[in-house]
Amino acid sequence: MCGILGVVATSPVNQLLYDGLLVLQHRGQDAAGIATAQGQKFLMHKGSGLVRDAFRTRNMRNLQGNWGIAHVRYPTAGSAYNAAEAQPFYVNSPFGIMLAHNGNLTNSEELKLDMFRTDLRHINTTSDSEVLLNVLAHEMMQALRERPTFDHETIFRAVAGVHRRCRGAYAVVAMIAGFGLLAFRDPYGIRPLVIGNNETANGTEWLVASESVALDTLGFKLLRDIAPGEAVLISPEGAIKSQQCAERPNYAPCLFEYVYLARPDSLMDGVSVYESRVKMGEFLAQKIQRDHADLQIDAVIPIPDSSRPSAMELARVLNVPYREGFVKNRYIGRTFIMPGQAVRRKSVRQKLNAITQEFKGKNVLLVDDSIVRGTTSQEIVAMAREAGANKVYFASAAPPVRYANVYGIDMPTRDELIASNRTDDEIRAAIGADALIYQTLDMLKASITACNPSIEQFETSCFDGCYITGDVTAAYLDGVENQRKGAPKQSDDEGGQLDLNLVASEENA
Numbered sequence: 317m318c319g320i321l322g323v324v325a326t327s328p329v330n331q332l333l334y335d336g337l338l339v340l341q342h343r344g345q346d347a348a349g350i351a352t353a354q355g356q357k358f359l360m361h362k363g364s365g366l367v368r369d370a371f372r373t374r375n376m377r378n379l380q381g382n383w384g385i386a387h388v389r390y391p392t393a394g395s396a397y398n399a400a401e402a403q404p405f406y407v408n409s410p411f412g413i414m415l416a417h418n419g420n421l422t423n424s425e426e427l428k429l430d431m432f433r434t435d436l437r438h439i440n441t442t443s444d445s446e447v448l449l450n451v452l453a454h455e456m457m458q459a460l461r462e463r464p465t466f467d468h469e470t471i472f473r474a475v476a477g478v479h480r481r482c483r484g485a486y487a488v489v490a491m492i493a494g495f496g497l498l499a500f501r502d503p504y505g506i507r508p509l510v511i512g513n514n515e516t517a518n519g520t521e522w523l524v525a526s527e528s529v530a531l532d533t534l535g536f537k538l539l540r541d542i543a544p545g546e547a548v549l550i551s552p553e554g555a556i557k558s559q560q561c562a563e564r565p566n567y568a569p570c571l572f573e574y575v576y577l578a579r580p581d582s583l584m585d586g587v588s589v590y591e592s593r594v595k596m597g598e599f600l601a602q603k604i605q606r607d608h609a610d611l612q613i614d615a616v617i618p619i620p621d622s623s624r625p626s627a628m629e630l631a632r633v634l635n636v637p638y639r640e641g642f643v644k645n646r647y648i649g650r651t652f653i654m655p656g657q658a659v660r661r662k663s664v665r666q667k668l669n670a671i672t673q674e675f676k677g678k679n680v681l682l683v684d685d686s687i688v689r690g691t692t693s694q695e696i697v698a699m700a701r702e703a704g705a706n707k708v709y710f711a712s713a714a715p716p717v718r719y720a721n722v723y724g725i726d727m728p729t730r731d732e733l734i735a736s737n738r739t740d741d742e743i744r745a746a747i748g749a750d751a752l753i754y755q756t757l758d759m760l761k762a763s764i765t766a767c768n769p770s771i772e773q774f775e776t777s778c779f780d781g782c783y784i785t786g787d788v789t790a791a792y793l794d795g796v797e798n799q800r801k802g803a804p805k806q807s808d809d810e811g812g813q814l815d816l817n818l819v820a821s822e823e824n825a
């Protein structure tokens with residue numbers, strides 16, 4: 317997952333895009349970028365690190381213009397510290413296109429070859445997003461050949477071409493020079509994208525964002541989710557057109573957005589992420605009542621931040637006190653999306669500290685939204701014991717994560733997942749807990765459909781190994797795994813000790 321934004325406004329958008337990126341920071345901490353358009357000219361700045369590290373005042377001053385796009389990156393392809401892979405990406409023909417992408421293409425290697433041999437285009441990074449941009453540009457050229465009048469129809473045809481060629485997950489915002497802001501979603505709508513507006517005395521302003529929380533904080537009204545397969549085109553003057561461009565759209569939003577990725581104050585597919593997490597807590601409590609009635613629990617303790625809504629409801633249903641046992645250092649980011657195991661492990665200890673009184677002599681039930689690599693749970697269980705807990709039970713609001721994700725969450729190798737090739741009891745032993753309770757996949761889905769019964773299916777691959785796009789074979793997964801093992805992200809080896817903020821400020825110096 318990454319965070320993307322696109323805006324067409326009636327006044328300069330540089331500060332608005334910066335503020336929007338800060339609100340989407342939880343979706344990507346490795347790099348950030350903003351591009352704006354002033355007349356026919358594109359202006360851009362991008363760099364490594366957090367939003368606050370990637371931009372200086374002088375960079376912001378240069379970003380003139382009333383429309384633009386922005387991106388915060390959590391890489392799935394390439395390397396974390398390669399500023400060349402920060403987004404947006406640019407191609408100069410046709411017209412000039414800037415693009416920012418959330419998701420991951422599963423056929424980017426084939427596309428890259430096609431592009432070189434047939435489309436005569438060179439891709440200069442290992443980023444799948446640069447591939448996506450070049451496919452869009454090529455499809456636009458094709459559409460122009462077939463239909464020389466360049467208008468919204470031409471662009472929607474090009475998006476249909478992208479749908480035909482690109483596999484995987486993509487929520488996209490793009491700027492087409494002199495033409496406007498384009499936003500579209502893959503035919504499964506795997507990654508989220510919403511649109512809202514703001515009526516001003518000078519006309520309607522439009523904002524497209526990964527999450528509705530960006531609309532709330534920037535003063536825009538949420539209108540709706542962009543539909544899977546749909547494209548929306550907004551002229552710099554604010555005229556809007558939209559069209560379904562996919563032949564067979566088949567909605568399947570990513571379940572993990574609800575579990576962890578999204579902010580709880582966002583609305584996705586008509587579902588309040590917060591409410592769905594509360595439901596997860598309710599269902600998890602029912603499972604404990606049913607299958608673990610023997611557990612004597614003195615306190616339910618959340619692992620900050622993302623598990624709080626579930627833990628709170630779980631405690632209410634079990635009628636057990638809800639206590640804050642860990643204090644989070646608010647200056648440390650999300651550990652799961654940090655690059656490299658060494659930095660993730662170190663950060664859990666830096667980020668969370670136990671309040672001894674809440675543990676001494678007690679049987680505690682620790683609740684987290686998910687257990688992925690087990691980095692957090694292993695450290696946290698040890699900390700609870702060090703703080704004097706009698707028994708340490710652990711509950712996860714999501715089922716075991718056993719399979720790789722290839723749609724924009726960086727977990728490409730099964731070996732790194734603590735639940736891969738382990739039974740629940742082996743996982744319990746591995747994290748050092750006295751009991752371990754997992755949500756079932758059915759109840760996780762029910763937590764979301766309880767809020768919006770019209771969602772019929774989800775992208776669930778990391779839980780059940782079913783890859784909705786149909787093109788992900790065992791050979792493909794082996795290939796991705798081998799590629800990552802052969803060329804780990806920079807920080808997975810000795811670079812793992814690097815401090816992200818330090819790297820960013822050195823690059824900015």
Ligand SMILES: O=P(O)(O)OC[C@H]1O[C@H](OP(=O)(O)OP(=O)(O)O)[C@H](O)[C@@H]1O
Binds near residue numbers: 651690
């Ligand atoms: O098993 P793991 O590999 O450790 O991954 C799972 C943990 O990572 C996430 O927390 P994170 O610190 O990223 O963010 P949060 O503050 O939003 O909970 C998630 O909420 C779990 O706590």
Ligand SMILES: NC(=O)CC[C@H](N)C(=O)O
Binds near residue numbers: 390391
């Ligand atoms: N997590 C994402 O959405 C990543 C976007 C893109 N695949 C990249 O690696 O930059």
Ligand SMILES: [Mg+2]
Binds near residue numbers: 619622623684685692
């Ligand atoms: Mg967490």
